[in-house]
Amino acid sequence: MNPSNPPAASTARSHASSRIAQFYALTKPRVVQLIVFCALIGMVLAVPGVPTWADLKLAAIACAGIWLVAGAAAAFNCLVEQHIDARMRRTAWRATARGELSNLLTLAFSAGLCALGSWILYVWVNPLTMWLTFATFVGYAVVYTVILKPLTPQNIVIGGASGAMPPVLGWAAMTGTVGPEALILFLIIFLWTPPHFWALALYRVEDYRKAGLPMLPVTHGNEFTRLQVFLYTLVLFPACLMPYIFKMSGWLYLVAAVLLSLGFSWYGWRLWRNYSDALARKTFRFSLIHLSVLFAALLLDHYLV
Numbered sequence: 001m002n003p004s005n006p007p008a009a010s011t012a013r014s015h016a017s018s019r020i021a022q023f024y025a026l027t028k029p030r031v032v033q034l035i036v037f038c039a040l041i042g043m044v045l046a047v048p049g050v051p052t053w054a055d056l057k058l059a060a061i062a063c064a065g066i067w068l069v070a071g072a073a074a075a076f077n078c079l080v081e082q083h084i085d086a087r088m089r090r091t092a093w094r095a096t097a098r099g100e101l102s103n104l105l106t107l108a109f110s111a112g113l114c115a116l117g118s119w120i121l122y123v124w125v126n127p128l129t130m131w132l133t134f135a136t137f138v139g140y141a142v143v144y145t146v147i148l149k150p151l152t153p154q155n156i157v158i159g160g161a162s163g164a165m166p167p168v169l170g171w172a173a174m175t176g177t178v179g180p181e182a183l184i185l186f187l188i189i190f191l192w193t194p195p196h197f198w199a200l201a202l203y204r205v206e207d208y209r210k211a212g213l214p215m216l217p218v219t220h221g222n223e224f225t226r227l228q229v230f231l232y233t234l235v236l237f238p239a240c241l242m243p244y245i246f247k248m249s250g251w252l253y254l255v256a257a258v259l260l261s262l263g264f265s266w267y268g269w270r271l272w273r274n275y276s277d278a279l280a281r282k283t284f285r286f287s288l289i290h291l292s293v294l295f296a297a298l299l300l301d302h303y304l305v
Contacts, residue, residue, distance in 0.1 A: 022095035026078045027071030035070045035166045036063050041295045042170025044302055061124045062173035068117025069133045075110040076141040088207040129173045136165040153219040160193035184242045191239050195232040196287040198225050203280040230268035237261040250305035256297035260290045
């Protein structure tokens, strides 16, 4: 046995590492990465031409602040929904759902992240970005999670406003204002959110039913939800063309937007006419590709075209 590494010390390190991993998981890293990426797109489009070193520094600080507040909102969501999470296969593994993290500890973690992120944004970016980001926290963690989600099947539609805010936050971080370009990006994500989440809800409907959440497939049935998914993909299509129409982008983005929107509408049509859980999963996955590649095309177009 190595005296410099006794079992007790090894166990303590393992426990600490496990606890850090639990806290990190509460921040929903993959969701937050997409949030920060969309905010970064707003930052890039707000700065004409090649960014200066000062622009890059400001963007990095703003991304850090937004990441912290978004992670705080995700952790608060896990705290509020711990009993619901425990009844759903998709979320039953979370430390809050398993009772491995106390409510007080989780609340302190969420409050700490929110306070630190808000301070960074207020001091190092600008007050407008801080207040918009904090309002987004309240919109997601309180208005959506506590009020809308258990109350109405339109929770995703109304609550989608907070999820659509990242490009607005990014734009405000670089300019100190909220321009019409930022609102166009907001509209795209706002319209993308319902078909994205309802595709997931279609093949997870029993989980939502057991959890007692009034998601659209639970309250209005499978066929009605499928139709709504398809109709939203059609409404989303022209919204995705608006950056080109308003001269925010060039032909590269236009080609990507048309192909991606045709693909999403095609998935929506197939889902409506010939449903299967496997197709719903594919539609959900494609929705993630749709938004990620769409915004990546905006980024490339900004510098290459």
